[in-house]
Amino acid sequence: GNSVTQMEGPVTLSEEAFLTINCTYTATGYPSLFWYVQYPGEGLQLLLKATKADDKGSNKGFEATYRKETTSFHLEKGSVQVSDSAVYFCALLIQGAQKLVFGQGTRLTINP
Amino acid sequence: EPEVTQTPSHQVTQMGQEVILRCVPISNHLYFYWYRQILGQKVEFLVSFYNNEISEKSEIFDDQFSVERPDGSNFTLKIRSTKLEDSAMYFCASIRWLNQPQHFGDGTRLSIL
Numbered sequence: 001g002n003s004v005t006q007m008e009g010p011v012t013l014s015e016e017a018f019l020t021i022n023c024t025y026t027a028t029g030y031p032s033l034f035w036y037v038q039y040p041g042e043g044l045q046l047l048l049k050a051t052k053a054d055d056k057g058s059n060k061g062f063e064a065t066y067r068k069e070t071t072s073f074h075l076e077k078g079s080v081q082v083s084d085s086a087v088y089f090c091a092l093l094i095q096g097a098q099k100l101v102f103g104q105g106t107r108l109t110i111n112p
Numbered sequence: 113e114p115e116v117t118q119t120p121s122h123q124v125t126q127m128g129q130e131v132i133l134r135c136v137p138i139s140n141h142l143y144f145y146w147y148r149q150i151l152g153q154k155v156e157f158l159v160s161f162y163n164n165e166i167s168e169k170s171e172i173f174d175d176q177f178s179v180e181r182p183d184g185s186n187f188t189l190k191i192r193s194t195k196l197e198d199s200a201m202y203f204c205a206s207i208r209w210l211n212q213p214q215h216f217g218d219g220t221r222l223s224i225l
Contacts (some may be wrong), residue, residue, distance in 0.1 A: 034213060043116075043203060044155070044216035051211075089155060093211065098143070098168045099157035100205075100214060 002027050006090050006103035021075040021106050023090035033066055033073040038087045049094040063111050082110045114138045118204050120216035133189045133220045136203030144187045145205040199224045
């Protein structure tokens with residue numbers, strides 16, 4: 001089946017620290033991969049995406065590279081800010097399928 | 113930028129009552145979805161809808177659930193007889209074409225008492 005596993009949270013960092021949130025997946029087809037972010041009291045917003053192996057998605061200083069050999073799509077940011085505090089969801093979409101499959105979410109808190 | 117809008121933001125309902133959650137997808141979008149997130153758990157797919165028909169549904173989406181696009185703008189999720197375990201955040205999403213990233217609303221928090 002199709003599934004996504006994210007690193008356990010919560011994650012607490014100081015401002016300007018380096019961030020990695022691990023995400024690995026299992027897929028029966030050729031998935032597109034996404035990171036969504038949920039700020040407090042808000043809905044899910046697309047952060048970045050990658051549609052094929054070796055693609056790198058990037059947005060707002062965040063990056064993730066689609067690694068087919070390790071079935072991973074780890075989220076990274078070089079220097080986090082307090083405003084990055086949110087819950088981050090890794091997700092996959094099989095080509096031609098209708099539904100997103102989400103990881104369990106990782107709560108990130110950045111302290112000043 | 114166009115948004116998916118959901119109403120209400122919070123719905124409190126007695127167990128056994130019917131509830132309707134409303135969504136207005138982005139206006140030129142063609143595919144519509146409902147997901148739910150029970151507190152502390154994963155976001156789970158419920159149903160997808162295209163061309164006035166359900167195109168896929170999960171095992172969660174049983175006979176108590178239904179979806180409808182009653183006019184050209186609204187997309188609703190109805191739960192006929194709510195149970196305590198239906199308490200969750202419900203998200204609506206839409207896309208114009210398949211394989212595009214889905215655009216989500218802010219969600220409706222449903223609390224069943």
